[in-house]
Amino acid sequence: MDQQSIAFSTGRAGEGPLIWAQLAIWDVFRWLPPDDTTLNLLVTCPVPAGRELPAVLDALRRLVERHDSLHTVYVDTPDGPRQRVVPEGEVPLRLHDLDDLGDVGLEEAAGEIGEALRRPWFDIGADLPLRAAVLLRAGExxxxxxxxSHMAVDGSSLDIVRGDLANLLADPPIVLEPGQQPLERGEYERSDLGRRREAKALAFWARHLDTLPISMIERVRGDGPPNLDWGLIQSPALALAANSLAARHGIPPATALLGGTTLQLAAYTGEDDAALRMIVSTRFRQASRGVVAAFNENALFRLECPPDLRRTETVEQLLRRCADAALAAYLHCEYDPRALEALFADLGRRRGVTPDGYCFFNDTRFGARDTPPLAAVPDEELAERVADLLPATKLRSPVIDRLPKGANFFMFLMDLGETAEIMLCVEHGFFGRRGPLGFLTDLERLVVRAALDTTATTGALYAAVR
Structure with missing residues (x-):
């Protein structure tokens, strides 16, 4: 390995308060154990054939210079946390020649080297939040x-960064203006328009808080640390069922899965209502589409399923309500996260609970919006296809060192193409004796039935997993 650096110089120095989404992740960092590295992110980008190392290094320099968040430090001050854009400096760079690693292939080497690059701690107050490596063979x-660091980027930002780097590695690259910088986004959030949007979002949350089921809010672990049980499912049958529902009813596949998850969450907790805090990339305005930063906030997805509705509601009607609920969630998710936590704290005092046990849904399929939908399977073939795929389902209980903040339930959707890959952690005891593997198994069963049984009602699906 050859240790080098990427020197950059932008002439752009600046400082300002954190934007709303940065403040949300800042508070997560302050909650995690010291030196925690579980939120560090990794992305890879292939180099086109024929590109030489100097051209790659120049592309990396230009990439760093395009995005302020890649050369920003994040510091605590008496006036609160702030971001400081560093106008010039060096980003650590490692060069690895695969010829020095024996028979190791590119994919295996990328996995090992990528993990070694990702794992070390970022001192976000002193170090730049980026490290780079280039894998070569015979100098190519x-x-x-x-x-x-997640303080500098979220998953959607990595898609932007990867796309920018791929463009900069092209010969010639397309000339593109960089997206809005975080300090510019901060100006919008402090503007009259930004404040009106925030007020509307907080009012939406406030309208729902008093009637949300306590089980969707209350911490169940007591005063002890999180005690999380983890489960993972890999299911081609679940993917086929979710994608078939999506094609049949004109909704995104993730919305079908979101609806099934929320309905089942209500059934598992014995409620007529359930709510998920969705992790949402808030790139809704044209100006913010290209922001590279920590830019995720929580959106409230609520699904009410009272008994009288469950008796007659069809799957199609359920999924239409889910699509409407998802849209409402997206419209009300830009706000100061500490203002939202103040609403929950007030709720806790009024309802006599500790509001620190939420249910989360995080679609981590970065770039999923650009993925074309799978070809629809004719209804007459669907049952046979699902039956063929069900034996391929894999379930396991991974050992995970992540600690989602304030969660009784946290679902990560990682793939919904040919195979549904979902990881779920549940606070021990939240479901009684049933844990995450039971929930994931029942979720597969629920979504498959919704896709195959055209006469199923919401009540039948609810009762089947109750």
Whole structure:
């Protein structure tokens, strides 16, 4: 390995308060154990054939210079946390020649080197939040790896960064203006328009808080640390069922899965109502589409399923309500996260609970919006296809060191193409004796039945997993 650096100079220095989404992740960092690295992110980008190392290094320099968040430090001050854009400096770079690693292939080497690049701690107050590596063979660059702190980027940002780097590695690249910088986003949030949007979002949350089921809010672990049980499902049958529902009813596949998850969450907790805090990339305005930053906030997805509705509601009607609920959630998710936590704290005092046990849904399929939908399977073939795929379902209980903040239930959707890959952690005891593997198994059963049984009602699906 050859240790080098990427020197950059932008002439752009600046400082300001954190934007809303940065403040949300800042508070997560302050909650996690010291030196925690579980939120570090990694992305890879292949190098086109024929590109030489100097051109790759120049592309990396220009990439860093395009996005302020990649050369920003985040510091605590008496006036609160602030971001400081560093106008010039160096980003650590490692060069790895695969010929020095024996018979190790590119994919295996990328996995090992990527993890070694991702794992070390970022001191976000002193160090730049980015590290890079280039994998070569016989001097020819093959792959670029970038590790970044979640304080600087979210998953959607990595898609933007990867796309920018791929463009900069092209010969010639397309000339593109960089997206809105975080300090510019902060100006919008402090503007009259930004404040009106925030007020509307907080009012939406406030309208719902008094009537949300306590089980969707209350911490169940007591005063002890989180005690999380983890489960993972890999199911081609669940993917086929969710995608079939999506094609049949004209909704995104993730919405079908979101609806099934929320309905089942209500059934598991014995409620007529359930709510998920969705992790949402808030790139809704044209100006903010290209922001590279920590830019995720929580959106409230609520699904009410009273008994009288469950008796007659069809799957199609359920999914239409889910699509409407998802849209309402997206419209009300831009706000100061500490203002929202103040609403929950007030709720806790009024309802006599500790509001620190939420249910989360995080679609981590970065770039999923750009993925074309799978071809629809004719209804007459669907049952046979599902039956063929069900034996391929895999379930396991991974050992995970992540600690989602304030969660009784946290679902990560990682793939919904040919295979549904979902990881779920549940606070021990939240479901009684039933844990995450039971929930994931029942979720597969529920979504498959919804896709196959055209006469199923919401009540029948609810009762089947109750």
């Amino acid at each position: 660059p093959l792959l670029v790896l970038l590790a970044a």
